[in-house]
Amino acid sequence: MLLEVLKAAGLNKDVDVIGAVRSKVGTEREGLIVDVHCDSVSTHNTLGLRSPERFALLHTGHAGHPPAVYAMRKNFPDAMHLNLAPPGSPRALCLYFEPDEAVMRGWTPQRFFKRIQWWMQGSAAGTIHAVDQPVEQPFFETGYELVLPRNFDALRADKSVTLGAFKVEPARADGICTVRLLQTKEGAGEKSADVIYIDCPAVRHGTRVSSPETLGQLAEELSTRGVDLGDILRKELASLLTGRTEKFSLEGRSVIVLLNIPVQREEGGREEVIQRLAFFAQETRQALGLALGTYMNLKGTVSVQLLIGGVQPEERGWRDIKVAAAQVLFMPDEKALRRFSAVKDEGPVAGVVVGVGSLGSEMLSLWARCGWGKWSVVDPDHIKPHNLARHLAFNEDVGVSKALVVRHLVNAAVELPRVVNAVAANACDETPEIKELFKAADLVVDCSTTLEFPRRASLTEHAARHVSAFVTPSGNGSVLLVEDRARRFRLSTLEAQYYRAIINSVWGTTHLKEHAGKYFSGASCRDISYEQANSTIVVHAANLAEQLRRHIQPEGAAIQIWERDATTGAVAAYDVPVESPLQWDIGDFTVHADEGLVRKLRTLREPHLPAETGGVLLGYHDLKLRQIVIVDVLAAPPDSKGTAANFERGVQGLLAQVQAIQERTGQVVGYLGEWHSHPDGHSVNPSTDDKRQLAALAIAMAEEGLPFLQVIVGKTDLGVHLGEVR
Numbered sequence: 001m002l003l004e005v006l007k008a009a010g011l012n013k014d015v016d017v018i019g020a021v022r023s024k025v026g027t028e029r030e031g032l033i034v035d036v037h038c039d040s041v042s043t044h045n046t047l048g049l050r051s052p053e054r055f056a057l058l059h060t061g062h063a064g065h066p067p068a069v070y071a072m073r074k075n076f077p078d079a080m081h082l083n084l085a086p087p088g089s090p091r092a093l094c095l096y097f098e099p100d101e102a103v104m105r106g107w108t109p110q111r112f113f114k115r116i117q118w119w120m121q122g123s124a125a126g127t128i129h130a131v132d133q134p135v136e137q138p139f140f141e142t143g144y145e146l147v148l149p150r151n152f153d154a155l156r157a158d159k160s161v162t163l164g165a166f167k168v169e170p171a172r173a174d175g176i177c178t179v180r181l182l183q184t185k186e187g188a189g190e191k192s193a194d195v196i197y198i199d200c201p202a203v204r205h206g207t208r209v210s211s212p213e214t215l216g217q218l219a220e221e222l223s224t225r226g227v228d229l230g231d232i233l234r235k236e237l238a239s240l241l242t243g244r245t246e247k248f249s250l251e252g253r254s255v256i257v258l259l260n261i262p263v264q265r266e267e268g269g270r271e272e273v274i275q276r277l278a279f280f281a282q283e284t285r286q287a288l289g290l291a292l293g294t295y296m297n298l299k300g301t302v303s304v305q306l307l308i309g310g311v312q313p314e315e316r317g318w319r320d321i322k323v324a325a326a327q328v329l330f331m332p333d334e335k336a337l338r339r340f341s342a343v344k345d346e347g348p349v350a351g352v353v354v355g356v357g358s359l360g361s362e363m364l365s366l367w368a369r370c371g372w373g374k375w376s377v378v379d380p381d382h383i384k385p386h387n388l389a390r391h392l393a394f395n396e397d398v399g400v401s402k403a404l405v406v407r408h409l410v411n412a413a414v415e416l417p418r419v420v421n422a423v424a425a426n427a428c429d430e431t432p433e434i435k436e437l438f439k440a441a442d443l444v445v446d447c448s449t450t451l452e453f454p455r456r457a458s459l460t461e462h463a464a465r466h467v468s469a470f471v472t473p474s475g476n477g478s479v480l481l482v483e484d485r486a487r488r489f490r491l492s493t494l495e496a497q498y499y500r501a502i503i504n505s506v507w508g509t510t511h512l513k514e515h516a517g518k519y520f521s522g523a524s525c526r527d528i529s530y531e532q533a534n535s536t537i538v539v540h541a542a543n544l545a546e547q548l549r550r551h552i553q554p555e556g557a558a559i560q561i562w563e564r565d566a567t568t569g570a571v572a573a574y575d576v577p578v579e580s581p582l583q584w585d586i587g588d589f590t591v592h593a594d595e596g597l598v599r600k601l602r603t604l605r606e607p608h609l610p611a612e613t614g615g616v617l618l619g620y621h622d623l624k625l626r627q628i629v630i631v632d633v634l635a636a637p638p639d640s641k642g643t644a645a646n647f648e649r650g651v652q653g654l655l656a657q658v659q660a661i662q663e664r665t666g667q668v669v670g671y672l673g674e675w676h677s678h679p680d681g682h683s684v685n686p687s688t689d690d691k692r693q694l695a696a697l698a699i700a701m702a703e704e705g706l707p708f709l710q711v712i713v714g715k716t717d718l719g720v721h722l723g724e725v726r
Contacts, residue, residue: 002030002059005067008109009034015113016052023058031058031067036113038120045124048077053120056090065100066107069093069116079123093119144326146256146278147180150333150415155183156197164192164253179280179326181256193254194285196236200225202262211277216319218257218279230292230318233257237289238304245303252284258328276328283321291318331415337371343549347373348443352464354378354427356406358390358534359471360447362541363548365392368410368418372549376421376437379403379448390534427453438462443552445469446491454481455625458492465552466491469544473666475532476566477511478540482551482558489557492629493581493594496619498559499631499665500597501576503618507563512666539564543571586722589707593630601713604635605677612647613640614676616654617709618661618669628709628722631669632661646689647676673697673709684712684719698723 009015009032018033035052050073059067068083070090083092095115096103122128155161161183169178181195200222212218219229237255246252257279264270281288286302289295293315296305332340351373353360360379367373379402383393387402397405407422423433427448438444441464446454454468468481468491481494502508543562551558559576579596605613619631634657636642639650662670674697678684686694690712698708702725712719 001063002032005057005109006032008113012113014117021056029058029060031056036116038117040121041124047079047124049120049124064104066103066112069095081128095119144324145178145329146326147178147329147331150331152330163195193256194240195256195258196233197258198227198232200227200259200261202264211325212323214319215281215321215323218323219319234292234294237285237292237294241304245301248286248297248300248302252286255281255285255288278326278328279323280326281321281323288318288321291316291321334371334416337369337414341370343370343372349374350440351375351443351445352378352437352441354444354446354453355448356402357449358537359541361392361406362538363447363545364406365410365413366542366545368413375419377403377406377419378423378425378427380424380426390532390537428456438464454491454495455622458490459625467548469548471537471540472512473530475536476564478544478562480544480547480551480560484557485555489578489581493592494557494559496592496629496631497576497579497594499669502664503632503661507574508664513663584720589626589628589722591628591720597630597633598718601633601675605713608642610644610679611642612677612679613642614647614649614674617672617675617711619672620668620670621706628672630672633675644679649674675711675713677713680715682714684714684717686712686721694721694723698725
């Protein structure tokens with residue numbers, strides 16, 4: 001590499017090669033001494049940069065790193081964008097923002113010299129640090145990290161809380177050691193320390209300095225900022241032992257000095273960031289107190305030394321005590337999680353997830369990690385061995401309630417609890433706990449994979465908006481049914497319109513038909529699961545979790561379907577327009593339909609006027625809830641006969657058509673009854689012939705224990721009639 005740099009320097013009119021050099025400080029490196037000219041460097045720039053400047057270009061011979069650039073002038077100015085260098089060594093230019101691996105992908109010797117000139121020009125003009133770039137912090141990063149709790153400032157202000165316990169993660173391959181500070185009560189069995197906080201005056205960002213290596217060096221650095229470290233340490237250590245004594249120990253609590261340094265872009269400007277830097281004293285608190293003259297050790301008992309009449313304590317070498325500097329990081333709070341995840345809104349304050357199986361648990365985990373919402377979970381089931389194939393749960397969770405497992409695992413992912421309550425019960429049970437949960441909820445997400453909850457929830461007057469999310473048995477499709485905020489469009493009507501979309505759309509041909517296979521997951525014949533890879537669930541969960549956040553922003557209802565090609569990974573999205581719901585109460589049954597279905601009936605009636613026409617009603621019965629839901633209607637078969645006085649529905653191709661629809665909808669939608677039209681000027685009340693049909697077909701349907709439904713379509717009216725044998 002150096003040979004290439006030498007050749008490029010020889011061809012560059014702005015570079016003079018002075019000679020070669022070999023450095024044996026630390027890693028042995030070879031390099032060149034060059035003078036670099038930069039016409040853009042003003043003679044009288046405020047930084048004091050010159051043109052030319054003499055630099056040493058040193059390289060270890062490792063092709064994965066660019067040469068390091070050192071300024072050879074002894075009085076080279078303190079500038080921004082310098083790298084950390086050992087004390088007494090030349091200043092090292094910071095040329096790149098990216099890691100060396102990324103830099104070397106496009107690095108050439110020619111670009112390297114241009115980059116040095118870019119650094120000289122920007123430093124001289126004061127523009128090297130972009131306006132939108134974060135302010136330069138006073139101290140360089142170190143080989144330690146101290147991780148503070150997300151609510152550190154609040155805990156610090158709370159006098160009843162002691163932050164002192166910490167646990168240490170061993171140094172990694174990158175040489176960095178991470179220390180996490182905990183509340184004392186959380187740190188049983190861990191090491192402990194006393195934390196001394198020092199609030200420093202604000203500083204203007206600019207040059208960075210190496211972190212002090214002793215308390216004396218730290219005291220000198222702080223004295224330039226008007227802070228007396230020795231005085232602060234004496235007062236803080238005295239307060240920790242005032243009124244009591246301790247047995248002397250060589251293994252006592254240590255001391256962490258935590259600096260809070262506000263940084264401004266301009267003098268007197270806004271404080272843009274607070275650099276927090278921690279220093280771990282390499283002696284115990286007792287040893288430091290004795291060295292400061294604050295403590296005394298009398299026959300193995302340590303206490304605060306009483307000083308009378310302004311007598312100064314006798315110092316015993318506290319300035320020589322070694323310190324290790326640590327960069328301070330924070331555990332993210334919910335605002336930080338949302339910022340990291342590009343999520344704008346806070347999400348529900350009291351959300352409820354019904355069903356935390358493979359899909360529900362994955363969606364909840366995604367929301368927790370982006371700080372979206374606070375949740376309660378409801379699920380009556382427990383973790384079974386087969387669940388481990390596609391659930392958040394671990395091996396040791398088998399046999400434990402899914403609700404409890406998910407609460408534990410989701411809350412373990414981030415420091416602040418996102419799942420507040422876990423209820424191991426059926427969401428349809430009207431227990432006081434379940435009632436209170438839904439009463440307080442502001443969003444209910446159904447991931448239960450059953451029809452029971454969404455249909456029953458549609459009958460309740462919960463204030464909370466409900467959403468249903470599920471993956472189809474094949475694993476190739478996923479569905480989101482979103483109620484409007486006012487709950488005019490309940491999940492039950494959205495379910496029916498979803499089925500109609502399946503019947504009438506090309507994508508519906510295989511939407512619910514195919515699955516890879518199914519297996520019995522338990523001893524019961526009801527313990528059936530579909531064969532789906534965890535990756536399939538995760539793909540759909542990620543999309544559903546994201547799309548649900550977006551779809552609840554508007555006030556209106558939504559029906560959204562996604563179909564994924566497992567071979568190519570391509571995803572197609574389908575939006576189903578939502579129609580206003582309609583219902584008729586007939587006896588103890590409620591018949592449900594919607595404006596879209598009525599519009600379709602009138603469209604089928606119109607071309608045949610003045611003759612009557614008709615066809616078959618499709619939908620499903622829910623006898624448990626005493627509901628009949630009309631999903632769709634079929635036009636008259638080709639062998640039908642209609643006049644202005646009557647209609648006789650044919651049968652050609654009808655059976656195959658109904659069976660195909662049953663298969664398309666997973667055997668949910670089937671035959672409900674008959675519809676026919678009346679000419680203009682006639683009511684939608686049943687005629688004598690209509691009543692005969694109603695009675696005859698009611699008797700036929702009674703063989704299955706079902707009522708028969710008859711709909712008569714007029715110009716503006718709709719007659720809905722029910723026949724039932726009791």
